[in-house]
Amino acid sequence: MNTSALLMLLITEGVVTFFTIYFLVKVLKSPPRPIHTDEGQPVFYEAD
Amino acid sequence: MSKKESWGTRVGLILAMAGNAVGLGNFLRFPVQAIQNGGGAFVIPYLICFLLMGIPLLWVEWSMGRFGGQKGNHSTPFIFDTMDRRSFWKYLGVFGIFTNLAVGAYYCYLESWTLSYMWHSVMGSFNGDTQEQVAAFFTDYTGLSTAEPIIFWILCLLLNTWILSRGLSRGVEIVAKIGMPLLILFGILLAIQGITLKAGSQGAIYDGVVGLNFLWTPDFSTIWTPKVWLAAAGQIFFTLSVGMGSIQCYASYVKSKEDIALNAMSAGWMNEFVEVVLGSSILIPIAIGYLGIEKVVVMTQSGGLGLGFKTLPYLFQQWGPLLAALAGFMWFGLLFFAGITSSLAMGTPFMGFMTDEFKWDREKGAWTFGLLILILGLPTVLWFNKGVFDEYDYWAGTVSLVIFALCEIILFAWVFGMDKGWKEINAGSDIKVPIIYRFIIKYITPALLLFVFIGSLPTIINQLIGKSIKSENFWYVQGSRLLLLSVFLAICYLVYLAYKKRLREGRFNS
Numbered sequence: 001m002n003t004s005a006l007l008m009l010l011i012t013e014g015v016v017t018f019f020t021i022y023f024l025v026k027v028l029k030s031p032p033r034p035i036h037t038d039e040g041q042p043v044f045y046e047a048d
Numbered sequence: 049m050s051k052k053e054s055w056g057t058r059v060g061l062i063l064a065m066a067g068n069a070v071g072l073g074n075f076l077r078f079p080v081q082a083i084q085n086g087g088g089a090f091v092i093p094y095l096i097c098f099l100l101m102g103i104p105l106l107w108v109e110w111s112m113g114r115f116g117g118q119k120g121n122h123s124t125p126f127i128f129d130t131m132d133r134r135s136f137w138k139y140l141g142v143f144g145i146f147t148n149l150a151v152g153a154y155y156c157y158l159e160s161w162t163l164s165y166m167w168h169s170v171m172g173s174f175n176g177d178t179q180e181q182v183a184a185f186f187t188d189y190t191g192l193s194t195a196e197p198i199i200f201w202i203l204c205l206l207l208n209t210w211i212l213s214r215g216l217s218r219g220v221e222i223v224a225k226i227g228m229p230l231l232i233l234f235g236i237l238l239a240i241q242g243i244t245l246k247a248g249s250q251g252a253i254y255d256g257v258v259g260l261n262f263l264w265t266p267d268f269s270t271i272w273t274p275k276v277w278l279a280a281a282g283q284i285f286f287t288l289s290v291g292m293g294s295i296q297c298y299a300s301y302v303k304s305k306e307d308i309a310l311n312a313m314s315a316g317w318m319n320e321f322v323e324v325v326l327g328s329s330i331l332i333p334i335a336i337g338y339l340g341i342e343k344v345v346v347m348t349q350s351g352g353l354g355l356g357f358k359t360l361p362y363l364f365q366q367w368g369p370l371l372a373a374l375a376g377f378m379w380f381g382l383l384f385f386a387g388i389t390s391s392l393a394m395g396t397p398f399m400g401f402m403t404d405e406f407k408w409d410r411e412k413g414a415w416t417f418g419l420l421i422l423i424l425g426l427p428t429v430l431w432f433n434k435g436v437f438d439e440y441d442y443w444a445g446t447v448s449l450v451i452f453a454l455c456e457i458i459l460f461a462w463v464f465g466m467d468k469g470w471k472e473i474n475a476g477s478d479i480k481v482p483i484i485y486r487f488i489i490k491y492i493t494p495a496l497l498l499f500v501f502i503g504s505l506p507t508i509i510n511q512l513i514g515k516s517i518k519s520e521n522f523w524y525v526q527g528s529r530l531l532l533l534s535v536f537l538a539i540c541y542l543v544y545l546a547y548k549k550r551l552r553e554g555r556f557n558s
Contacts, residue, residue: 001257001261001264002261002265004088004265004266005087005260005261005262005263005264005265005266006264008088008089008091008264008265008266009088009260009264012088012091012095013324015095016320016321016324016325017321017325019313019317020314020317020318020320020321023310023313023314024062024314026310026314026479027058027059027310027311027314027478028059030058030307030310
């Protein structure tokens with residue numbers, strides 16, 4: 001591959017892959033948020 | 049969808065939203081657009097449009113959906129109505145149901161092709177065929193030389209309907225949790241096979257990296273041409289499935305205190321990963337590896353559909369019967385998962401509307417959606433080569449998206465107002481949304497959308513006056529337009545009936 005093509009590919013795919021993983025990991029690490037049932041009892045909404 | 053309908057898990061929601069965005073275009077349209085608009089340089093306007101138009105629209109649609117959902121509205125007519133009571137907004141919101149019905153009508157047919165081709169790949173139907181025979185198979189298939197296309201189409205419709213009837217957490221979400229990871233796995237395996245092709249091995253004329261090199265070599269001179277920016281903005285638009293109303297519908301089942309900002313980013317970037325990383329690594333490297341650059345460039349003039357269905361099955365044959373079957377299964381399998389996760393999203397706005405307004409249960413909504421898609425889709429199946437398919441795709445899958453997105457950004461940023469809008473985006477957020485996006489959503493995104501719309505006007509006018517319609521297709525095209533218009537007006541009437549019903553029941557909140 002020529003240098004400019006390789007650079008464009010690596011930078012672009014690197015950036016896209018980084019942010020994809022970054023935001024997905026952030027979702028998985030976010031603490032579960034309590035929601036309340038109709039009876040007012042807290043239930044935790046799990047990330048997964 | 050019942051008012052108690054909700055997502056089972058956060059990851060399930062994100063995968064479903066990503067699945068809604070990821071479609072055939074990620075693999076068939078993006079690489080062709082890149083080749084035609086500056087190669088590697090295309091990603092510069094593409095990513096800029098993603099940051100300035102794609103992400104803002106995602107945040108706007110997610111937050112509109114959650115806002116409307118809190119008030120029991122799960123489709124855009126009354127989501128819009130909750131944001132501003134002037135009566136025309138709910139009729140503009142009709143686009144959010146119409147587009148999904150009209151696009152779903154032909155999209156399910158496309159999806160059924162992928163199912164059929166999965167079957168044919170596994171059964172070895174293309175073994176020993178020449179390239180012309182493989183291409184002729186597609187022509188015969190869409191020309192309905194047998195009943196097989198109809199059978200697979202009905203099967204596909206039944207599958208979609210059955211999954212929709214199971215609801216979000218027990219239907220749509222399960223498909224997303226299985227389909228999206230498999231799609232990514234198949235994509236990675238095919239990408240590795242494609243870019244590691246060696247000239248002289250397995251019948252390849254060129255290395256796989258020759259195709260990668262061609263796709264990614266930047267022609268920076270193209271960055272200064274409006275045509276390339278229009279193509280980039282258009283691609284971002286279509287790839288994220290914004291402007292359809294399906295994102296608002298999915299988001300309307302997110303609870304008020306749950307995050308939407310991080311969710312939207314995660315789903316959006318996942319779509320970009322599939323498109324930019326996987327989508328660019330399969331079709332073009334494999335095609336160029338066997339056919340050479342010149343031939344592939346000529347073939348891309350007619351879009352990626354031909355390459356994907358007429359050419360790739362032949363090229364897979366060069367890998368021997370076992371690998372060919374596996375590759376075909378994975379290629380059409382990932383296209384199938386891309387398709388079904390999108391078509392399921394298209395069913396939900398209609399179902400949500402009918403449940404909210406007329407108390408339909410989920411099963412009735414799902415089966416009625418299936419029936420409507422069958423009826424609306426029949427012209428695209430029977431008269432595929434008469435311009436009907438293209439007509440649906442243009443008006444419902446292109447023009448109405450842009451119009452709807454323009455309407456929603458004006459509503460959100462200028463009518464509902466950025467004070468309330470910004471509060472909505474940030475409510476429950478698990479990330480800090482950069483403050484500059486307040487400015488971007490209000491001024492830059494609408495400007496970009498206007499640029500896309502105005503840039504498309506010459507084509508819209510040409511299409512309207514029928515410049516590119518063949519004379520033998522004239523009545524088929526006019527009939528399609530009449531049908532689409534009738535559907536739009538019929539939904540407007542349903543919205544009117546729903547509005548009257550709400551008045552009688554005193555359902556409008558202050």
